[in-house]
Amino acid sequence: MISVDEARAKILKDIHPVGTEVVALSSAFGRVMTEDARSRRTQPPADMSAMDGFAVRAADLDTIPTTLxxxxxxxxxxxxxxxxxAGEAVRIFTGAPLPPDTDTIVIQEDTDFNDHSVTIKEGAARGTYVRPAGLDFREGDIGLKAPRILSPRDIGLLAAMNRPWVTVRRKPRIALLSTGDELVRPGEPIGPNQIISSNSLLVAALVEAAGGEAIDLGIAKDNASSLREKVQDAKSADMLITLGGASVGDHDLIQPVLGKEGLSVDFWRIAMRPGKPLMFGKFAGIPMLGMPGNPVSSMICSFLFLIPAIDALRGIEPRHPPRQKAWLSHELKENDQREDYMRATVLGEKDGLPVVKLFAKQDSSMLSPLSAADCLIVRPPFAKALGKNDMVDMIPLTQPYPVV
Incomplete structure (x- = not known):
């Protein structure tokens, strides 16, 4: 078995960015911009009023009050x-360009006016409430540097810079193939010995959240011909994810069947819990992750390995789940040789840090504790037993990979 860090390094070493495409700005949110964006206009294009009021010459305000x-x-x-x-004023509204020869805005609250004249009751220095031309940016300025994940704020800036299109990395295509006679899709008739296939939908949602495009290849039966048939559509993808069948049981067919189709395996066991039987290699020239069949194992392996791989495919620095310290609310026994990722909930706060409690059952098939969990408690190999109020490492699950 290799460590989690070794596995991540091996996976990322073989991942290279996908190509680019030009998309409309309305479709660019969350995409990775690959070229510096220069402004196509000056903003504001002229001196503009920042308030409703009167455009005047500052020289006319030497004596207050004054009537213009x-x-x-x-x-x-x-x-x-x-x-x-001299002695004249123009009624002006927010966002309007200053008339020639004026240099100051007097807000209407500081005046009395009728249709013909305005009495200025409060003075104003030259340039008051004036947005000078180019205050925000000028034509030719680099507004955003690449690479950059485009946030809603970035979209607004690009629009103001008069850029209707942007060059971005295309979304990495991640093919997902579930395996097993026991699996049926949600809503389909269920046999007496079958279960609902939840893995593919869980991992697909993570793929989409990380900026990829999930391609569902369906469910392969536990026979060589079905697996060979289903996997053919993965050859046009950027990465293949198999769900289940990656271990060494009699019905685990990924290695023996795909090995004959050109699969080369780099590793297939990691010193972690859950997720030990994780396989990584190449199939048809693309990276392949063979994930365990249990949904919790798949989710945690996606956190640790798939999402950073998608980042690498998108041409950005791979993100890793953020860790922070927390207080343990109960005793915890010593750990064995595997790095442990345990579902937990946050009970409250002490001294500025969360107080956490592990779920009593950590079976990797249980989705209800996974959905209810606020965080994962991470324990290194051979960690010593802990007592109540001891400190542990946690990975928050609320916003592990913010896009904006």
């Missing part, structure tokens, strides 16, 4: 092109 003649009005999207002379 109103010679025009300019709304947002409009313009006043005439000259503004």
């Amino acid at each position: 003649k109103i010679i025009g009005e300019v709304p947002a999207g409009g313009a006043y092109d005439g000259a503004v002379k």
